Amino acid sequence: MDINTAIAEMHRAVTLEALQSLKVHYLGKNGLLTQEMKALGKLSPEERKERGRVLNEIKQALENAVRGREKELEAQALQSQLERESIDVSLPGYAFPAGGTHLTSQMQAELLSTFRRMGYSVVEGPEVESEFFNFDAINMPDWHPARDMQDTFWLKDSGDFDVMGPEGERVNNLGGLLMRTHTSPMQIRYMIEHTPPFKIVVPGRVFRYEQTDASHEAMFYQLEGLVVGPDIAMSDLKGAILELARSLYGAQAKARFQPTYFPFVEPGAQFALWWPEREKWLELGGSGMVHPNLFKAADDYRQKMGLPRVYDGMTGFAFGMGIERLALLRYGIPDIRYFYQQNRLSFLRQFKN
Ligand code: PHE
Numbered sequence: 001m002d003i004n005t006a007i008a009e010m011h012r013a014v015t016l017e018a019l020q021s022l023k024v025h026y027l028g029k030n031g032l033l034t035q036e037m038k039a040l041g042k043l044s045p046e047e048r049k050e051r052g053r054v055l056n057e058i059k060q061a062l063e064n065a066v067r068g069r070e071k072e073l074e075a076q077a078l079q080s081q082l083e084r085e086s087i088d089v090s091l092p093g094y095a096f097p098a099g100g101t102h103l104t105s106q107m108q109a110e111l112l113s114t115f116r117r118m119g120y121s122v123v124e125g126p127e128v129e130s131e132f133f134n135f136d137a138i139n140m141p142d143w144h145p146a147r148d149m150q151d152t153f154w155l156k157d158s159g160d161f162d163v164m165g166p167e168g169e170r171v172n173n174l175g176g177l178l179m180r181t182h183t184s185p186m187q188i189r190y191m192i193e194h195t196p197p198f199k200i201v202v203p204g205r206v207f208r209y210e211q212t213d214a215s216h217e218a219m220f221y222q223l224e225g226l227v228v229g230p231d232i233a234m235s236d237l238k239g240a241i242l243e244l245a246r247s248l249y250g251a252q253a254k255a256r257f258q259p260t261y262f263p264f265v266e267p268g269a270q271f272a273l274w275w276p277e278r279e280k281w282l283e284l285g286g287s288g289m290v291h292p293n294l295f296k297a298a299d300d301y302r303q304k305m306g307l308p309r310v311y312d313g314m315t316g317f318a319f320g321m322g323i324e325r326l327a328l329l330r331y332g333i334p335d336i337r338y339f340y341q342q343n344r345l346s347f348l349r350q351f352k353n
Contacts (some may be wrong), residue, residue, distance in 0.1 A: 001032045002212050003058050010065040023066050034058055051217055084340035100352040104221055104339060105232035107327045111223050114247040118240065120199045120225070125186035126154065127205055131175025133185035136303070138264040139293040146263045153179040153218075175212040179207035187290070187318055190226060191298035195310045197229030203323070214335040221323035227288065228316035234267070237287055237317035245273040248326075257287070265318055268290045275329075282329045285321030297298050327351075 006026055011020040026033050037055055041050050052227055101109070131142075140146050156176040186202040202224040210216055238255060247254035254274035262268040265288025272281040291335065295311035303309060324339055331351070338347045 001026070001036065003061060006038045006062060007065045010062070010069050013069055013073070016070065016077070019066060019069055019073060021311060026062055027059070027066070033062065050272055060148075061199070066347050100348070103327050103348060103351040106351065106353055107323050108221065109247070109335075111244075111323065111326070112201065112203060114244055115201045115225070117247070118199070118243060120227075123186065123190060123200050123202055124204055124335070125180075125183065125189055127207070129178055129180035129181055129185050131178060133174070133188055133261055134178055134180050134182075136175065137188040137297040138184050138296070139291050140263045144263060146261075152181055153207050153209045180204075181208055182206050182320060183222045184318070184320060186224055187226050187264065188294060188298055188301075189227065191294070191311065192301045192305075192307075196314050196316075197227075197232075197275050199225075199227045212337060214337070217324070217340065219340065220336070222285075223321050223323055225287075225319045226290070226316065227318075228311075228314055230314060232315045232317055234289060235287070237319065240317075241271050241273070241287065241319065248319070249273065249275050249277065256281060260286065262286050262288060264291050264294055265289055271319070282326070284325060284329075285319060287317065287319035290316035 006022075010019060010022050013022055013220040025031055028034065033055065037059075040052055040055070043051055116122065134152075135142070135144070135147055181205060183202045183204050186200075186204075190202075191197070191199055204222065204224075205219055206222050207219050209304070210218065212218055225240070227240070240255065241257075242253075245255045252274075253276060256272045256274065257269040258272075260268050261272045265286075268286065268288035269288050270283065272283045274280075275282055294313060295316075299309040299311045324336055327333065327339075328336060338344055
């Protein structure tokens with residue numbers, strides 16, 4: 001047995017198992033060194049003493065070599081285990097897909113908060129509407145040419161559902177059922193149920209039976225406004241729209257009104273907001289002073305329900321605007337169909353808030 005070879009072998013062992021078998025080979029019960037130890041008995045006392053001392057030193061040296069290598073291998077094993085199990089905190093984490101607020105909802109929220117600040121209440125109305133509230137009661141009787149301006153989705157009156165009148169009362173003679181073509185029927189619904197003065201805005205979906213293209217959708221959102229009181233004037237309307245412009249586009253914003261016709265207002269005006277940053281006018285919607293026929297219709301209806309007439313001597317203004325339109329103009333979106341068709345996430349994600 002050569003001690004140097006033995007020690008070199010131990011240093012070369014690359015696993016703890018290999019080292020263990022070398023240990024058995026040299027130091028085990030039948031190991032080479034152990035055999036030499038056993039052979040000591042055959043020697044004379046003097047030889048035995050000397051040989052015994054040498055063998056003990058060899059044993060010490062081998063045991064030291066085993067222990068030293070053992071420590072090295074254990075350290076290596078620990079090191080590689082740490083490497084294997086370590087967490088690289090610089091790796092990107094898992095993306096947890098989370099929803100976002102749809103662009104239309106963002107715009108709507110912005111508009112509503114502006115009007116809430118001005119003291120308006122927010123109310124909503126039914127999407128399935130009666131011919132009466134969508135048209136007749138707001139000064140568009142069935143012979144009225146303006147009815148054709150808004151192509152209508154008519155519903156088959158299956159008798160399965162009714163459009164309730166204000167205060168949930170079932171009303172006959174409300175005409176056919178339709179998908180509301182604008183949020184204006186809420187003007188009359190609200191007036192029937194409430195006593196002036198009041199200021200409301202009404203966000204909601206509206207429906208038009210028409211060919212869709214880049215600027216027309218069969219469904220879109222409007223925001224309706226209605227303010228009624230003892231002496232509401234056109235200047236109040238202008239003030240409200242100007243305030244909207246400033247809240248959207250800052251102190252430099254302006255509002256512009258141009259005469260136009262809507263049956264439910266007189267005079268009527270389309271309005272545009274001046275966007276100073278881009279130096280352009282944004283045509284947003286229609287507005288005007290509430291037509292006296294609406295006050296009359298509201299009071300007549302109230303009277304039928306046994307409620308007092310409350311609109312004598314009242315005046316008011318109303319406006320209506322497209323919510324998507326505001327986003328289209330603000331972000332330069334080329335096609336209104338991107339909003340809802342195909343639920344196009346690549347489009348919507350650009351506006352994730
Ligand atoms: N209802 C009209 C439309 O849908 C907008 C409007 C509302 C105009 C109120 C005047 C007053 O186009």
